[in-house]
Amino acid sequence: MVQKGVTVWLTGLSGAGKSTIATELEKQLKAMGLDLEALDGDIIRENLSKGLGFSREDRDTNVRRIGFVCELLTRHKVIVLTSAISPYRSVRTELKERIGDFVEVFVNCPIEECINRDVKGLYKKAISGQIPHFTGISDPYEEPLDPDVVVYTHQETLLESVHKILHYLHAQGYIPMVTTGI
Numbered sequence: 001m002v003q004k005g006v007t008v009w010l011t012g013l014s015g016a017g018k019s020t021i022a023t024e025l026e027k028q029l030k031a032m033g034l035d036l037e038a039l040d041g042d043i044i045r046e047n048l049s050k051g052l053g054f055s056r057e058d059r060d061t062n063v064r065r066i067g068f069v070c071e072l073l074t075r076h077k078v079i080v081l082t083s084a085i086s087p088y089r090s091v092r093t094e095l096k097e098r099i100g101d102f103v104e105v106f107v108n109c110p111i112e113e114c115i116n117r118d119v120k121g122l123y124k125k126a127i128s129g130q131i132p133h134f135t136g137i138s139d140p141y142e143e144p145l146d147p148d149v150v151v152y153t154h155q156e157t158l159l160e161s162v163h164k165i166l167h168y169l170h171a172q173g174y175i176p177m178v179t180t181g182i
């Protein structure tokens with residue numbers, strides 16, 4: 001079988017579970033022998049987008065850069081997993097239209113739960129005003145209106161969320177099968 005390329009775009013608040021889901025997805029897709037690349041938002045900001053800040057313009061530039069890499073890889077039949085907050089709806093839609101083979105996954109988690117998790121200790125700092133323009137606290141997050149998949153990480157286990165995405169990818173013909181059931 002010749003693999004089809006696709007961009008799996010995980011969007012959601014900081015701490016919603018994007019990186020955790022991407023890591024598990026990567027593990028499962030690799031076990032199926034598929035060619036993939038994971039682009040983590042934090043790693044992109046350290047490299048491809050070093051120097052960019054958190055204004056709307058810079059955030060959109062960051063997302064467009066990630067999208068550009070996704071477009072190249074997708075065209076070359078790679079499955080690309082991206083985990084970046086990507087708070088603005090219009091640029092996500094722009095990328096979906098440009099890339100075509102693009103699955104928007106809304107990693108949905110209430111802000112209260114993200115604050116509770118505070119994986120990187122950033123919410124505490126944002127709430128006390130030490131970090132300006134923090135998504136969900138002092139900067140907007142525009143929820144997808146019509147995402148391809150929604151995972152609810154405060155209600156589902158990691159594997160339930162991951163399998164939801166894998167089943168969607170299978171149903172759309174992007175992956176041959178889902179090997180491990182739940």
Ligand code: ADP
Nearest residue numbers: 013014015016017018019020119153156157158
């Ligand atoms: P993000 O990449 O969106 O900023 P992370 O993946 O770094 O978020 O952190 C999410 C946190 O939530 C992790 O500590 C993870 O263990 C926890 N978590 C709890 N339930 C889930 C779930 N169903 N899916 C993903 N993460 C979950």
